[in-house]
Amino acid sequence: MKTSGLVEPSVAAEEIARVEATILRVVASRSALIPEVHQHLVQAGGKRLRPTLTILCARAVGGCDERTILFAAMVELTHLASLMHDDIVDHSATRRGKASVNARWSNGVAVLVADWLISTISHELIGHGEYAALGILTGAVRRMCEAELIHLEQRARTWELPEAVYLEIVRDKTGALMAAACELGALAAGATAEQTNALRAFGTAMGMAFQIQDDLLDLTGDPALLGKPVGTDIAMGQLTLPVLYALENSTDGLLDQLRAAVTVTSPDELDIPRLRALVNEAGGIDYSRRAAQTYVDEAVEELACLPEGPAAEALRGLAERAIRREA
């Protein structure tokens, strides 16, 4: 299993082990494919970032109990299901250095296993009478799907995407589930309304920073560390913040070259070193780094209303590393 450098393994190792045990219990099924697919995903590693957020948020305002573990497991399963469906949407053949589920099995298996997971999450939370938690997760999934559809529509249309629209998409696409992860921690620990709002806002801002870092890595990352090729977003016709900024803020010769560099009909045609140089020249990389830092600062500020302690400290560390990671 790779470490991503984002979540320090020691930060919540014991709780994460309990989350894994809960997940293993939940993915038992008459269909042999379900645990098999899950095993494949586990072997590919993963940051376990979202359950870590749930656990740390619960600890920051009270403590981590059985409900926290259940919620953390359900957040992680929601994330795994969304990855399987995203890989269909993006025709991705690899994920974390291993074959994606659609590539290893088929689109059909990726569709059905993820659908089963989503219905199993509901089943589990309803079985425990955790309706508020289910509402939080369902709301996040709904916003994620809607944002992804808006992003897809945008792909089909043009290389022009206003930055404000882009940021709204990212807020829902990546921010919503991280916000839900944090809110579920707050719910489990019986946080006050003020703490809950702060933790939700922390999750959203952290998600924004995280996604912008993903955008940067798609242009500047190392495929070996990422476990997938770079340039995949651009090759799919999907604007990322560095490219979007560069296209919006350059003129004449540079703009023509940028447009030519992003307009490809297949991923193989994409000249990443050249695109990176052009985006850099237009200031897109610097701008995106500053934007990501702004969201990290915002996230950290939200923590001010929490009691000082190791959990709040760990959350701060997570936010700061979200934009320093290389995978």
Place this chain on the structure above:
Amino acid sequence: MKTSGLVEPSVAAEEIARVEATILRVVASRSALIPEVHQHLVQAGGKRLRPTLTILCARAVGGCDERTILFAAMVELTHLASLMHDDIVDHSATRRGKASVNARWSNGVAVLVADWLISTISHELIGHGEYAALGILTGAVRRMCEAELIHLEQRARTWELPEAVYLEIVRDKTGALMAAACELGALAAGATAEQTNALRAFGTAMGMAFQIQDDLLDLTGDPALLGKPVGTDIAMGQLTLPVLYALENSTDGLLDQLRAAVTVTSPDELDIPRLRALVNEAGGIDYSRRAAQTYVDEAVEELACLPEGPAAEALRGLAERAIRREA
């Protein structure tokens, strides 16, 4: 809009119009694709069988109110979402004589719109505090996905599928959602436990009969009436009851010919008239017709504990027409 000959339009026309209005309210979204895809599905027609079951079951034990309409709308949306995902699994290009969502847009759009619908159903039912209804629907989806995965595993393996396993798959794949549709009608109308069990069992048996008729139509149907090619199940390597029976109950020459007829590498290679003749010779068509009739009888018997009246009569009629329909 085509009529299928299954649901008489007059049986619950006013309530179905309210169901449609509820669905239209629910599919409003910031993403233009969501109502667009829904409009495409509506234009393709559809039997509205499942919401009709919910309405008739509620009427049979009490009456149809706002909750019934809400539940009926959520059942229909669950069905639409499952169709979109099924068409990805089966690589289907047409559905009810129109392009499938995956063919008209993409697998990505079909994945995301259906995911959005599923999360929106939860959102809607949680918003109304209808946790029991959500549990019923979620349980049905879970069983459907699991059964489809087991069916997929079977595809990959062999042409041998014990009839008992096949019937269990059908019970979950088609029976579960019809049972849920009926149970939701019972829940909305405050049925007794005995009535609820009877209506659930009615839905399951009706679903079995319905699916066996689908199996028969895949072999003996008219593509023009069906709105899709025949033989698609077989071409995908999926055993249906007539073929399964024929393979299990023939020997020597006939068995060799049957095996040769079903073993194709593409749908174009399938010689449907020849396969039909061979399955018929082996008794598979007669056997399946009798099996479907047995489930209809079982469904009708379940209605015995209900008060006599037009709703119970209409349910009986639906079950009987489930195996007489040609589309």
